[in-house]
Amino acid sequence: MDRKSLLREIEPVAGELLNRHLxxxxEWFPHEMVPYSRGKDFVAGEQWKDSDADFGAVNNEMSDAVRASLYVNLxxxxNLPYYFRDIDQLFGNDGAYGEWGRNWTAEEGRHSIVIRDYxxxxxxxDPIALERARMQQVRTGQVPAPLDLYEALAYLxxxxxxxxxxxRNTGKAMADEVGxxxxxxxxxxxxxHYLFLPRFGNGGDRR
Structure with a gap:
Protein backbone atom coordinates (compact mmCIF):
# COMPACT_ATOMS: atom_id res chain seq x y z
CA MET A 1 0.00 0.00 0.00
CA ASP A 2 1.44 3.38 -0.96
CA ARG A 3 1.77 6.27 1.49
CA LYS A 4 -1.32 8.19 0.35
CA SER A 5 -3.52 5.10 0.43
CA LEU A 6 -2.26 4.17 3.87
CA LEU A 7 -2.89 7.66 5.22
CA ARG A 8 -6.46 7.61 3.88
CA GLU A 9 -7.00 4.19 5.42
CA ILE A 10 -5.95 5.14 8.94
CA GLU A 11 -7.10 8.77 9.08
CA PRO A 12 -10.29 7.86 11.02
CA VAL A 13 -8.05 6.31 13.69
CA ALA A 14 -5.94 9.46 13.77
CA GLY A 15 -9.09 11.52 14.28
CA GLU A 16 -10.29 9.35 17.16
CA LEU A 17 -6.91 9.46 18.87
CA LEU A 18 -6.66 13.22 18.35
CA ASN A 19 -10.02 13.73 20.06
CA ARG A 20 -8.93 11.45 22.89
CA HIS A 21 -5.72 13.42 23.32
CA LEU A 22 -7.50 16.76 23.35
CA GLU A 27 -3.79 23.30 29.68
CA TRP A 28 -0.88 24.82 31.58
CA PHE A 29 1.19 27.99 31.44
CA PRO A 30 4.99 28.25 31.60
CA HIS A 31 4.89 31.61 33.39
CA GLU A 32 3.02 30.04 36.32
CA MET A 33 5.79 27.49 36.88
CA VAL A 34 8.97 29.55 36.46
CA PRO A 35 10.31 31.13 39.72
CA TYR A 36 10.85 34.62 38.32
CA SER A 37 11.37 36.06 41.80
CA ARG A 38 14.80 34.42 41.83
CA GLY A 39 15.86 36.30 38.72
CA LYS A 40 18.20 39.26 38.46
CA ASP A 41 19.70 41.23 35.60
CA PHE A 42 22.66 39.84 33.71
CA VAL A 43 25.67 42.09 33.16
CA ALA A 44 26.85 42.12 29.54
CA GLY A 45 30.05 40.13 29.19
CA GLU A 46 29.80 38.72 32.71
CA GLN A 47 31.36 35.27 33.04
CA TRP A 48 28.92 32.67 34.36
CA LYS A 49 29.91 30.53 37.35
CA ASP A 50 28.03 27.53 38.70
CA SER A 51 28.01 29.24 42.09
CA ASP A 52 25.69 31.90 40.58
CA ALA A 53 22.82 29.40 40.53
CA ASP A 54 19.80 30.00 42.75
CA PHE A 55 17.71 26.92 43.49
CA GLY A 56 15.67 28.48 46.26
CA ALA A 57 15.81 27.03 49.73
CA VAL A 58 17.83 23.97 48.74
CA ASN A 59 21.58 23.68 48.38
CA ASN A 60 22.71 25.67 45.33
CA GLU A 61 24.48 22.72 43.80
CA MET A 62 23.55 20.81 40.66
CA SER A 63 25.47 17.80 39.45
CA ASP A 64 27.22 17.88 36.09
CA ALA A 65 25.01 14.97 35.00
CA VAL A 66 21.80 16.92 35.66
CA ARG A 67 23.17 20.03 33.95
CA ALA A 68 24.16 17.96 30.92
CA SER A 69 20.73 16.34 30.78
CA LEU A 70 18.91 19.68 30.95
CA TYR A 71 21.23 21.05 28.27
CA VAL A 72 20.62 18.16 25.87
CA ASN A 73 16.89 17.99 26.61
CA LEU A 74 16.47 21.67 25.78
CA ASN A 79 14.84 21.38 16.96
CA LEU A 80 11.05 21.77 16.81
CA PRO A 81 10.98 23.64 13.46
CA TYR A 82 12.57 20.67 11.72
CA TYR A 83 10.36 18.11 13.43
CA PHE A 84 7.28 20.07 12.34
CA ARG A 85 8.60 20.31 8.77
CA ASP A 86 9.16 16.58 8.52
CA ILE A 87 5.82 15.64 10.09
CA ASP A 88 4.04 18.07 7.77
CA GLN A 89 5.77 16.58 4.73
CA LEU A 90 5.14 12.98 5.75
CA PHE A 91 1.54 13.22 6.93
CA GLY A 92 0.26 16.37 5.22
CA ASN A 93 -1.39 19.42 6.75
CA ASP A 94 -5.04 18.60 6.15
CA GLY A 95 -7.64 16.86 8.30
CA ALA A 96 -6.73 15.01 11.47
CA TYR A 97 -3.06 14.78 10.53
CA GLY A 98 -2.67 18.51 10.10
CA GLU A 99 -4.57 19.28 13.30
CA TRP A 100 -2.50 16.78 15.27
CA GLY A 101 0.78 18.10 13.87
CA ARG A 102 -0.05 21.70 14.69
CA ASN A 103 -1.35 20.88 18.15
CA TRP A 104 1.70 18.71 18.87
CA THR A 105 3.96 21.57 17.76
CA ALA A 106 2.16 24.07 20.00
CA GLU A 107 2.45 21.77 23.01
CA GLU A 108 6.11 21.01 22.33
CA GLY A 109 6.82 24.73 22.04
CA ARG A 110 5.82 25.20 25.68
CA HIS A 111 8.51 22.75 26.71
CA SER A 112 11.41 24.79 25.39
CA ILE A 113 9.86 27.98 26.83
CA VAL A 114 9.49 26.67 30.37
CA ILE A 115 12.84 24.84 30.48
CA ARG A 116 14.80 27.78 29.06
CA ASP A 117 13.11 30.32 31.33
CA TYR A 118 13.82 28.13 34.36
CA ASP A 126 25.81 29.30 31.33
CA PRO A 127 23.27 31.30 29.26
CA ILE A 128 25.82 32.36 26.64
CA ALA A 129 26.98 28.79 26.05
CA LEU A 130 23.36 27.66 25.92
CA GLU A 131 22.37 30.28 23.34
CA ARG A 132 25.40 29.56 21.19
CA ALA A 133 24.54 25.86 21.29
CA ARG A 134 20.95 26.63 20.27
CA MET A 135 22.13 28.71 17.33
CA GLN A 136 24.49 25.95 16.22
CA GLN A 137 21.83 23.28 16.64
CA VAL A 138 19.18 25.10 14.63
CA ARG A 139 21.60 26.34 11.97
CA THR A 140 22.80 22.79 11.38
CA GLY A 141 19.28 21.38 11.18
CA GLN A 142 20.34 17.78 11.63
CA VAL A 143 17.40 15.53 12.44
CA PRO A 144 16.63 11.90 11.55
CA ALA A 145 15.19 11.45 8.06
CA PRO A 146 12.83 8.42 8.03
CA LEU A 147 12.71 6.63 4.69
CA ASP A 148 8.97 5.98 4.75
CA LEU A 149 5.81 6.33 6.82
CA TYR A 150 6.39 3.10 8.74
CA GLU A 151 9.87 4.13 9.77
CA ALA A 152 8.59 7.59 10.71
CA LEU A 153 5.93 6.16 13.03
CA ALA A 154 8.49 3.88 14.67
CA TYR A 155 10.96 6.73 15.12
CA LEU A 156 8.38 9.18 16.48
CA ARG A 168 11.07 12.63 34.15
CA ASN A 169 14.39 11.15 35.26
CA THR A 170 16.09 14.53 35.06
CA GLY A 171 13.41 16.02 37.28
CA LYS A 172 13.79 13.24 39.83
CA ALA A 173 17.53 13.96 40.02
CA MET A 174 16.99 17.67 40.76
CA ALA A 175 16.95 18.98 44.33
CA ASP A 176 14.87 22.05 43.47
CA GLU A 177 11.16 21.22 43.81
CA VAL A 178 10.28 23.83 41.18
CA GLY A 179 12.62 22.18 38.71
CA HIS A 193 2.30 12.18 22.79
CA TYR A 194 3.85 8.75 23.14
CA LEU A 195 0.49 7.11 23.87
CA PHE A 196 -0.94 8.59 20.67
CA LEU A 197 1.70 7.25 18.30
CA PRO A 198 1.86 3.47 18.94
CA ARG A 199 -1.94 3.27 18.93
CA PHE A 200 -2.02 5.25 15.71
CA GLY A 201 0.55 2.93 14.14
CA ASN A 202 -1.44 -0.12 15.31
CA GLY A 203 -4.65 1.18 13.79
CA GLY A 204 -6.11 2.27 17.11
CA ASP A 205 -5.43 -0.94 19.05
CA ARG A 206 -5.72 0.03 22.75
CA ARG A 207 -4.11 -3.08 24.17
Missing part, protein backbone atom coordinates in the same frame (compact mmCIF):
# COMPACT_ATOMS: atom_id res chain seq x y z
CA UNK A 23 -9.89 15.38 25.95
CA UNK A 24 -7.18 14.37 28.42
CA UNK A 25 -4.43 16.95 27.79
CA UNK A 26 -4.36 19.64 30.47
CA UNK A 75 18.49 21.47 22.57
CA UNK A 76 16.30 18.54 21.52
CA UNK A 77 13.21 20.70 22.04
CA UNK A 78 14.86 23.53 20.10
CA UNK A 119 17.48 27.71 33.41
CA UNK A 120 17.86 31.44 32.75
CA UNK A 121 16.13 32.62 35.92
CA UNK A 122 17.97 30.19 38.19
CA UNK A 123 21.27 30.60 36.30
CA UNK A 124 21.58 26.84 36.33
CA UNK A 125 23.52 26.80 33.04
CA UNK A 157 7.12 6.61 18.98
CA UNK A 158 10.61 5.90 20.28
CA UNK A 159 11.50 9.59 20.35
CA UNK A 160 8.47 10.50 22.47
CA UNK A 161 9.17 7.60 24.81
CA UNK A 162 12.82 8.63 25.12
CA UNK A 163 11.97 12.26 25.89
CA UNK A 164 9.37 11.18 28.46
CA UNK A 165 11.98 9.09 30.26
CA UNK A 166 14.68 11.74 29.95
CA UNK A 167 12.56 14.61 31.28
CA UNK A 180 11.16 18.80 39.59
CA UNK A 181 7.63 20.06 38.91
CA UNK A 182 8.61 21.58 35.56
CA UNK A 183 10.30 18.44 34.28
CA UNK A 184 7.42 16.29 35.54
CA UNK A 185 4.93 18.51 33.70
CA UNK A 186 6.93 18.31 30.47
CA UNK A 187 7.34 14.55 30.89
CA UNK A 188 3.59 14.13 31.29
CA UNK A 189 3.02 15.91 27.98
CA UNK A 190 5.55 13.66 26.28
CA UNK A 191 3.78 10.64 27.73
CA UNK A 192 0.50 11.68 26.09
Missing amino acids: GVAK LTED LTVTRAI SMQELATRIAH QAIMSRVGNDENL
Whole structure:
Protein backbone atom coordinates (compact mmCIF):
# COMPACT_ATOMS: atom_id res chain seq x y z
CA MET A 1 0.00 0.00 0.00
CA ASP A 2 1.44 3.38 -0.96
CA ARG A 3 1.77 6.27 1.49
CA LYS A 4 -1.32 8.19 0.35
CA SER A 5 -3.52 5.10 0.43
CA LEU A 6 -2.26 4.17 3.87
CA LEU A 7 -2.89 7.66 5.22
CA ARG A 8 -6.46 7.61 3.88
CA GLU A 9 -7.00 4.19 5.42
CA ILE A 10 -5.95 5.14 8.94
CA GLU A 11 -7.10 8.77 9.08
CA PRO A 12 -10.29 7.86 11.02
CA VAL A 13 -8.05 6.31 13.69
CA ALA A 14 -5.94 9.46 13.77
CA GLY A 15 -9.09 11.52 14.28
CA GLU A 16 -10.29 9.35 17.16
CA LEU A 17 -6.91 9.46 18.87
CA LEU A 18 -6.66 13.22 18.35
CA ASN A 19 -10.02 13.73 20.06
CA ARG A 20 -8.93 11.45 22.89
CA HIS A 21 -5.72 13.42 23.32
CA LEU A 22 -7.50 16.76 23.35
CA GLY A 23 -9.89 15.38 25.95
CA VAL A 24 -7.18 14.37 28.42
CA ALA A 25 -4.43 16.95 27.79
CA LYS A 26 -4.36 19.64 30.47
CA GLU A 27 -3.79 23.30 29.68
CA TRP A 28 -0.88 24.82 31.58
CA PHE A 29 1.19 27.99 31.44
CA PRO A 30 4.99 28.25 31.60
CA HIS A 31 4.89 31.61 33.39
CA GLU A 32 3.02 30.04 36.32
CA MET A 33 5.79 27.49 36.88
CA VAL A 34 8.97 29.55 36.46
CA PRO A 35 10.31 31.13 39.72
CA TYR A 36 10.85 34.62 38.32
CA SER A 37 11.37 36.06 41.80
CA ARG A 38 14.80 34.42 41.83
CA GLY A 39 15.86 36.30 38.72
CA LYS A 40 18.20 39.26 38.46
CA ASP A 41 19.70 41.23 35.60
CA PHE A 42 22.66 39.84 33.71
CA VAL A 43 25.67 42.09 33.16
CA ALA A 44 26.85 42.12 29.54
CA GLY A 45 30.05 40.13 29.19
CA GLU A 46 29.80 38.72 32.71
CA GLN A 47 31.36 35.27 33.04
CA TRP A 48 28.92 32.67 34.36
CA LYS A 49 29.91 30.53 37.35
CA ASP A 50 28.03 27.53 38.70
CA SER A 51 28.01 29.24 42.09
CA ASP A 52 25.69 31.90 40.58
CA ALA A 53 22.82 29.40 40.53
CA ASP A 54 19.80 30.00 42.75
CA PHE A 55 17.71 26.92 43.49
CA GLY A 56 15.67 28.48 46.26
CA ALA A 57 15.81 27.03 49.73
CA VAL A 58 17.83 23.97 48.74
CA ASN A 59 21.58 23.68 48.38
CA ASN A 60 22.71 25.67 45.33
CA GLU A 61 24.48 22.72 43.80
CA MET A 62 23.55 20.81 40.66
CA SER A 63 25.47 17.80 39.45
CA ASP A 64 27.22 17.88 36.09
CA ALA A 65 25.01 14.97 35.00
CA VAL A 66 21.80 16.92 35.66
CA ARG A 67 23.17 20.03 33.95
CA ALA A 68 24.16 17.96 30.92
CA SER A 69 20.73 16.34 30.78
CA LEU A 70 18.91 19.68 30.95
CA TYR A 71 21.23 21.05 28.27
CA VAL A 72 20.62 18.16 25.87
CA ASN A 73 16.89 17.99 26.61
CA LEU A 74 16.47 21.67 25.78
CA LEU A 75 18.49 21.47 22.57
CA THR A 76 16.30 18.54 21.52
CA GLU A 77 13.21 20.70 22.04
CA ASP A 78 14.86 23.53 20.10
CA ASN A 79 14.84 21.38 16.96
CA LEU A 80 11.05 21.77 16.81
CA PRO A 81 10.98 23.64 13.46
CA TYR A 82 12.57 20.67 11.72
CA TYR A 83 10.36 18.11 13.43
CA PHE A 84 7.28 20.07 12.34
CA ARG A 85 8.60 20.31 8.77
CA ASP A 86 9.16 16.58 8.52
CA ILE A 87 5.82 15.64 10.09
CA ASP A 88 4.04 18.07 7.77
CA GLN A 89 5.77 16.58 4.73
CA LEU A 90 5.14 12.98 5.75
CA PHE A 91 1.54 13.22 6.93
CA GLY A 92 0.26 16.37 5.22
CA ASN A 93 -1.39 19.42 6.75
CA ASP A 94 -5.04 18.60 6.15
CA GLY A 95 -7.64 16.86 8.30
CA ALA A 96 -6.73 15.01 11.47
CA TYR A 97 -3.06 14.78 10.53
CA GLY A 98 -2.67 18.51 10.10
CA GLU A 99 -4.57 19.28 13.30
CA TRP A 100 -2.50 16.78 15.27
CA GLY A 101 0.78 18.10 13.87
CA ARG A 102 -0.05 21.70 14.69
CA ASN A 103 -1.35 20.88 18.15
CA TRP A 104 1.70 18.71 18.87
CA THR A 105 3.96 21.57 17.76
CA ALA A 106 2.16 24.07 20.00
CA GLU A 107 2.45 21.77 23.01
CA GLU A 108 6.11 21.01 22.33
CA GLY A 109 6.82 24.73 22.04
CA ARG A 110 5.82 25.20 25.68
CA HIS A 111 8.51 22.75 26.71
CA SER A 112 11.41 24.79 25.39
CA ILE A 113 9.86 27.98 26.83
CA VAL A 114 9.49 26.67 30.37
CA ILE A 115 12.84 24.84 30.48
CA ARG A 116 14.80 27.78 29.06
CA ASP A 117 13.11 30.32 31.33
CA TYR A 118 13.82 28.13 34.36
CA LEU A 119 17.48 27.71 33.41
CA THR A 120 17.86 31.44 32.75
CA VAL A 121 16.13 32.62 35.92
CA THR A 122 17.97 30.19 38.19
CA ARG A 123 21.27 30.60 36.30
CA ALA A 124 21.58 26.84 36.33
CA ILE A 125 23.52 26.80 33.04
CA ASP A 126 25.81 29.30 31.33
CA PRO A 127 23.27 31.30 29.26
CA ILE A 128 25.82 32.36 26.64
CA ALA A 129 26.98 28.79 26.05
CA LEU A 130 23.36 27.66 25.92
CA GLU A 131 22.37 30.28 23.34
CA ARG A 132 25.40 29.56 21.19
CA ALA A 133 24.54 25.86 21.29
CA ARG A 134 20.95 26.63 20.27
CA MET A 135 22.13 28.71 17.33
CA GLN A 136 24.49 25.95 16.22
CA GLN A 137 21.83 23.28 16.64
CA VAL A 138 19.18 25.10 14.63
CA ARG A 139 21.60 26.34 11.97
CA THR A 140 22.80 22.79 11.38
CA GLY A 141 19.28 21.38 11.18
CA GLN A 142 20.34 17.78 11.63
CA VAL A 143 17.40 15.53 12.44
CA PRO A 144 16.63 11.90 11.55
CA ALA A 145 15.19 11.45 8.06
CA PRO A 146 12.83 8.42 8.03
CA LEU A 147 12.71 6.63 4.69
CA ASP A 148 8.97 5.98 4.75
CA LEU A 149 5.81 6.33 6.82
CA TYR A 150 6.39 3.10 8.74
CA GLU A 151 9.87 4.13 9.77
CA ALA A 152 8.59 7.59 10.71
CA LEU A 153 5.93 6.16 13.03
CA ALA A 154 8.49 3.88 14.67
CA TYR A 155 10.96 6.73 15.12
CA LEU A 156 8.38 9.18 16.48
CA SER A 157 7.12 6.61 18.98
CA MET A 158 10.61 5.90 20.28
CA GLN A 159 11.50 9.59 20.35
CA GLU A 160 8.47 10.50 22.47
CA LEU A 161 9.17 7.60 24.81
CA ALA A 162 12.82 8.63 25.12
CA THR A 163 11.97 12.26 25.89
CA ARG A 164 9.37 11.18 28.46
CA ILE A 165 11.98 9.09 30.26
CA ALA A 166 14.68 11.74 29.95
CA HIS A 167 12.56 14.61 31.28
CA ARG A 168 11.07 12.63 34.15
CA ASN A 169 14.39 11.15 35.26
CA THR A 170 16.09 14.53 35.06
CA GLY A 171 13.41 16.02 37.28
CA LYS A 172 13.79 13.24 39.83
CA ALA A 173 17.53 13.96 40.02
CA MET A 174 16.99 17.67 40.76
CA ALA A 175 16.95 18.98 44.33
CA ASP A 176 14.87 22.05 43.47
CA GLU A 177 11.16 21.22 43.81
CA VAL A 178 10.28 23.83 41.18
CA GLY A 179 12.62 22.18 38.71
CA GLN A 180 11.16 18.80 39.59
CA ALA A 181 7.63 20.06 38.91
CA ILE A 182 8.61 21.58 35.56
CA MET A 183 10.30 18.44 34.28
CA SER A 184 7.42 16.29 35.54
CA ARG A 185 4.93 18.51 33.70
CA VAL A 186 6.93 18.31 30.47
CA GLY A 187 7.34 14.55 30.89
CA ASN A 188 3.59 14.13 31.29
CA ASP A 189 3.02 15.91 27.98
CA GLU A 190 5.55 13.66 26.28
CA ASN A 191 3.78 10.64 27.73
CA LEU A 192 0.50 11.68 26.09
CA HIS A 193 2.30 12.18 22.79
CA TYR A 194 3.85 8.75 23.14
CA LEU A 195 0.49 7.11 23.87
CA PHE A 196 -0.94 8.59 20.67
CA LEU A 197 1.70 7.25 18.30
CA PRO A 198 1.86 3.47 18.94
CA ARG A 199 -1.94 3.27 18.93
CA PHE A 200 -2.02 5.25 15.71
CA GLY A 201 0.55 2.93 14.14
CA ASN A 202 -1.44 -0.12 15.31
CA GLY A 203 -4.65 1.18 13.79
CA GLY A 204 -6.11 2.27 17.11
CA ASP A 205 -5.43 -0.94 19.05
CA ARG A 206 -5.72 0.03 22.75
CA ARG A 207 -4.11 -3.08 24.17
